[in-house]
Amino acid sequence: MNETLRTRDCDKVLLVQAEFDGELDAAEAATLAAHRQHCPACQAAAAALQRARLLMDGGLYEPAPDDVRRRVMARLAAAQPPAPAPLWALRSRMRAWWSAGIGFGLGAACAAALALLIIAPSGPDPTQELVASHIRALQPGHLEDVVSTDRHTVKPWFDGRLDFAPPVKDLKNEGFPLKGGRLDYVDGRPVAALVYQRDKHIIDLYIWPGVLVGGRLPPTAEYHGYNIVHWRWGGMTFWAVSDVEPAQLSDFAQAWQRAL
Amino acid sequence: MQHRRRAFGLRSEVPASPREPFEAVILPELDAAHNLARWLMRDANAAEDVLQEAMLRALTYFPSFRGGNPRAWLLQIVRNTVYDALKLDRAAQFVPLAGWSEDDDIVGIDLPSGEDDPETTLIKSRDLRRLQELISGLPIELRETLVLRELEELSYKDIAEVTQVPIGTVMSRLWRARRALLQAAATQERSR
Structure with missing residues (x-):
């Protein structure tokens, strides 16, 4: 290092930095201020620190993107032992997790989806949560974690990511081609979401094992313009969510149950 | 040195009750964890892999969390996971660039005025x-x-x-x- 620069330096520049970073108490800061008045090196250091901070001010922070956050939550939920807490407690906890991310510039559509989650009344009916999840997934880049029209690619993708093996069927011949799948988080647990297409519409099929507590739910529902069809098969719960016509969604449900 | 003493003890730390659950204490720091992973790995996919692994480790180690700053606690796990992924020694004293030793406190100002x-x-x-x-x-x-x-x-x-x-x-x-x-x-x- 250049010797002329060395001699120009002051051994208090790290103290100047400590003050800049809020690490000095008032007495120490006062002592330093008295010194700095007569020390060009410390004055230069203070100005340089200010410029360095301006360089890093704003826009460099990298919050977890929505899809990354969702996958982390799913992995964590899968890793935790089955919670004894009732469903509504899990659901409100999940809302808290999601709302923790609000401050970081999520898209407007996502904010709308979160609002749906937050105002959703507690209860065993996941309809509103599913619609919110569906809307969230429709944002660019959020729809599929695995993109494939081949069910032999999609099905193994879930291995190791879920504690169950969701059945995967392609309904191309019935007019509902498979597009891919993703891991999602609904009703307090990680679930499989299969993505199908009908013309320009997307159908999300959510699958998880077991049946909901709280009695029978109507097999079809409508919420905020989205249609929902619900059935059970092979010990698993199925929910299809889409903006296609109710009749078409029923066709989808029947085709799915008929298909091998 | 006086500032050293100051630097060791300051900034009030939020005591976290051990009864508070993982999701209340650690999950709010998920963005912080991602931020560090992203800057250290420099690649989005590698950062997500590290983040996933680090969050699982955090969940496993959480019973040993004894209060203090939860962000610092989580970021240490993230940092260790990064170093494992990059196969670096976590406590390495890095070989300094020419003219600088790692603990050189006499710091030159080689800056444009x-x-x-x-x-x-x-x-x-x-x-x-x-x-x-x-x-x-x-x-x-x-x-x-x-x-x-x-x-x-x-x-x-x-x-x-x-x-x-x-x-x-x-x-x-x-x-x-x-x-x-x-x-x-x-x-x-x-x-x-």
Whole structure:
């Protein structure tokens, strides 16, 4: 290092930095201020620190993107032992997790989806949560974690990511081609979401094992313009969510149950 | 030195009750964890892999969390996971660049003076991509210290714990990181 620069330096520049970073108490800061008045090196250091901070001010922070956050939550939920807490407690906890991310510039559509989650009344009916999840997934880049029209690619993708093996069927011949799948988080647990297409519409099929507590739910529902069809098969719960016509969604449900 | 004493004990820490669950204490720091993973791995997919692994480790280790700053606690796990992924020694004292020893407290000011500070142009331009490149170009021990201080807003004491070095080393690394950033910005501006 250049010797002329060395001699120009002051051994208090790290103290100047400590003050800049809020690490000095008032007495120490006062002592330093008295010194700095007569020390060009410390004055230069203070100005340089200010410029360095301006360089890093704003826009460099990298919050977890929505899809990354969702996958982390799913992995964590899968890793935790089955919670004894009732469903509504899990659901409100999940809302808290999601709302923790609000401050970081999520898209407007996502904010709308979160609002749906937050105002959703507690209860065993996941309809509103599913619609919110569906809307969230429709944002660019959020729809599929695995993109494939081949069910032999999609099905193994879930291995190791879920504690169950969701059945995967392609309904191309019935007019509902498979597009891919993703891991999602609904009703307090990680679930499989299969993505199908009908013309320009997307159908999300959510699958998880077991049946909901709280009695029978109507097999079809409508919420905020989205249609929902619900059935059970092979010990698993199925929910299809889409903006296609109710009749078409029923066709989808029947085709799915008929298909091998 | 007086400031050392100060640096060791300050900043009130939020005591976390051991009864508070993982999701209330640690999950709010998920963005912080991603931020550090992203800056250290420099690649989005690699950062997500590290984040997934680190969050699972955090969940496993959480019963041993004894209060203190949960962000620093989680970031230490993230940092260790990064070093494992990069096959680096977590407590390595890095080979210094020419003329600088790792614990050199006498720090040169080799900076453009206030009158001709070309990096001001970069500050004003708010060119995020170029800034990201400059920061990504810093050696990992300087980059992590800078990110922990300026983006994660940790105290010197917490940074020392996360990076497993004495506070004096944190201070000199931070100074060198800032200096290197300014110099890189100035050099880049001049060459345009």
